Amino acid sequence: MIGFGNVGQAFAKLLISRRGWLRETYGLEVEVLAISTRTRGSLLPNMAIDLSQVLGMLEKGGTFRDSLPGYVDLSPIEILEACDANVMVELTTLNIGSGQPAIDHIRKALSRGMHVVTANKGPLAYAYDELSSLARSRGLQFRFEGTVMDGTPVFNLVERTLPGCEVEGVRGLLNSTSNYVLTEMSRGKSMEDVLSDAVRLGFAEADPSLDVDGWDAAAKITVLANVLMGAGSTPNEVDRAGIRGIDPESVRKAAASGMKYKLVASAEKAEGDVRTCVRPELVGPEDLFWSVDGRSSAITLKTDLMGEISVVEHDPSIMQTAYAIYSDLLLIAESLKAF
């Protein structure tokens, strides 16, 4: 595991709670062999890491150096070179400008013969074609369900349940913080108050620019366009506007006429190219997105053979992101069994 923040810790808790079930139902024993963190040092014992011990230590505010077995002062790349895991789980934080160093972590893991699971949008937004080719050429799996809408099936939906179907367009509410802010503003709060609440509750970053300026949504629509529509694009190519310019008066006026502002991300084919866009739109109640409030998110896929289908995630917590990693890991385990 490269990165062990909120998502990594939630995933570790999920692994612990499902250990018996995994053994009985899948015949699967999941052992974490190494954990690399940016601020706490890294662990690389020559045995499975005791996740409960690690989580307990972190809860008490401790660092890895204190008393955990296998403490090492190695970089993520050095950890990947020294470790013989089957799977690398990449959970470092998003670098919206380049996707690094996560791209390097994934390159290294694949070149070392590890399958890769990530919830980090950066590598998909900046290097999807390269990394997926590398994985394919090595017969390895590269899974990333958690990059968009947490563990809600989007990429796995298209790959595993819509065979032979081409995605021609995508439209979604992909940034839950923006959606939460707009919902609370429609109830009379100011954007500043809502954002500071969100930071306090732990689901928005201290720097809200990624969310309110549409960068997070831009990264996600880029990932969708790259993976589902072969766009080969980056977040910089998204025609992007966030919610920062929306004032309380506009929200009130919209509400008075039964409308809501939503931050809509979209991708569509146009003249042999894929055009991506993030911008606030006014939607009425006849639009599916009208009812998708708060931290919920939604996506509509326009396909050639199956027409339009939508998927909605209702009121997610960190557990749904942890499930994304968990489900990708199980899909890898299943495929290894099948061959």
Added chain:
Amino acid sequence: MIGFGNVGQAFAKLLISRRGWLRETYGLEVEVLAISTRTRGSLLPNMAIDLSQVLGMLEKGGTFRDSLPGYVDLSPIEILEACDANVMVELTTLNIGSGQPAIDHIRKALSRGMHVVTANKGPLAYAYDELSSLARSRGLQFRFEGTVMDGTPVFNLVERTLPGCEVEGVRGLLNSTSNYVLTEMSRGKSMEDVLSDAVRLGFAEADPSLDVDGWDAAAKITVLANVLMGAGSTPNEVDRAGIRGIDPESVRKAAASGMKYKLVASAEKAEGDVRTCVRPELVGPEDLFWSVDGRSSAITLKTDLMGEISVVEHDPSIMQTAYAIYSDLLLIAESLKAF
């Protein structure tokens, strides 16, 4: 292919149009070896059937006896005994009282070593446990995505993209004719007029009881409960009320207060059992289902690890049912390749 009505013919057209793509992308050659119909006789030539010829004949109002090669006067069971196909596609019409004779067709196909794809709810509503055990014991696939919400991923979604997740409850708008009738009534039409329009347009049965009395929705929620929640129940155990009792005055009143009637089918765990229910409910615009109008349908799955997710199918046509068969067939082809 057992049954060759609207869905079977749409599937045949899809197969013809994708033949080149299937060959190039999947290395897959799909040949239809036999077609059995209730009223037009059957075809069992000792070669692949020319689907274009069959469709052309039917368009001109002809029957199989006229001039098609391989005409035989055999029952579906006799066809299955005489034919050596890899896959049987069951598309006979729903028998809401027993699921027969489709159950016998599927039993026979599985016992002859054929994988099975069906869009027929009956066998799943009356004999899911038996048929799925039989398939498993023979190492065969039994796929039925088309039984609920056409080709929209529901069963394949849970099976293939939500590993390790348990479904704890289901709530859906599953009968498109009822939804269409309620939508049109809210625009001032009478139920009788809407139904006769629907019959004329070819998407409702001449006998509307299956739809307006909630039997179709009851069959579907039974299938969902059986497959996703291990209910082992039948449509007769559903607490069922259809839309027949809803008068124009009630619909008008609801609309005046911003509400809509929707025929909601649900399944939930209760005291070690699964309780299934179909009944009209009043929903407001904050409910996702409010915006799901006309022939669209929707389902919300409540799960243990992924919280609540919904899937919506927008304005389907017969092509989306054909895609259900097609996608199940491709999933079978993929799994045969993998082993």
